[in-house]
Amino acid sequence: KQEVTQIPAALSVPEGENLVLNCSFTDSAIYNLQWFRQDPGKGLTSLLLIQSSQREQTSGRLNASLDKSSGRSTLYIAASQPGDSATYLCAAYTGGFKTIFGAGTRLFVKA
Amino acid sequence: SAVISQKPSRDICQRGTSLTIQCQVDSQVTMMFWYRQQPGQSLTLIATANQGSEATYESGFVIDKFPISRPNLTFSTLTVSNMSPEDSSIYLCSVAQVGGSGELFFGEGSRLTVL
Numbered sequence: 001k002q003e004v005t006q007i008p009a010a011l012s013v014p015e016g017e018n019l020v021l022n023c024s025f026t027d028s029a030i031y032n033l034q035w036f037r038q039d040p041g042k043g044l045t046s047l048l049l050i051q052s053s054q055r056e057q058t059s060g061r062l063n064a065s066l067d068k069s070s071g072r073s074t075l076y077i078a079a080s081q082p083g084d085s086a087t088y089l090c091a092a093y094t095g096g097f098k099t100i101f102g103a104g105t106r107l108f109v110k111a
Numbered sequence: 112s113a114v115i116s117q118k119p120s121r122d123i124c125q126r127g128t129s130l131t132i133q134c135q136v137d138s139q140v141t142m143m144f145w146y147r148q149q150p151g152q153s154l155t156l157i158a159t160a161n162q163g164s165e166a167t168y169e170s171g172f173v174i175d176k177f178p179i180s181r182p183n184l185t186f187s188t189l190t191v192s193n194m195s196p197e198d199s200s201i202y203l204c205s206v207a208q209v210g211g212s213g214e215l216f217f218g219e220g221s222r223l224t225v226l
Contacts, residue, residue: 031213032212032213032214034214034215036217041121041201041220041222042219042220043115043117043201043203043217043218043219043220044154044203044205044215044217045217046112046214046215046216046217049212049213049214051212051213089153089154091154091215093213093215097142097144097159097207098156099156099215101153101154102153103152103153104153
């Protein structure tokens with residue numbers, strides 16, 4: 001059974017810092033891994049999707065990597081801003097339209 | 112990408128009542144899903160909404176409690192029946208396209224508080 005874990009559960013950093021959020025999954029047989037952002041009480045916004053054949057994806061200040069063999073993905077945020085404060089979730093798609101979500105990392109960027 | 116609208120965005124309900132949440136997508140999509148996110152928790156899949164037929168429910172969720180309709184490829188509803196305080200959650204509609212990238216898209220969510 002696929003399990004997705006995110007570390008740390010919460011993170012507070014000063015503005016301008018580069019940071020890394022971690023996501024691990026127990027079964028390497030995934031089709032893709034997706035990173036989302038969620039603001040309090042709101043829905044999920046898709047940030048990056050990495051297919052199983054890819055190693056990384058980039059969008060602006062965000063870079064996500066995928067290492068299937070080790071069961072890990074990281075989300076790198078460059079030059080963090082207060083507007084980046086949110087919960088970040090990773091989700092592993094295992095086929096059969098089953099997507100397993102991590103519990104998320106709550107990020108707070110201090111001005 | 113798909114633009115997904117959910118209504119209501121939030122509501123406060125009394126115990127024992129039922130509430131229907133609507134999900135409208137701006138384009139035809141193959142797959143529609145309903146998720147629940149309890150306070151401080153991650154997302155749990157309730158069911159897959161199937162066009163013109165009964166939804167496919169995940170373990171722990173039943174049709175009597177969470178009836179779902181999907182009359183066409185752009186619209187679905189989720190009803191939370193006979194609510195109790197334990198049903199207080201964010202309910203999220205999500206879509207994906209068969210044969211597409213596998214990317215999931217979400218609506219803004221419907222935040223329910225049951226008193």
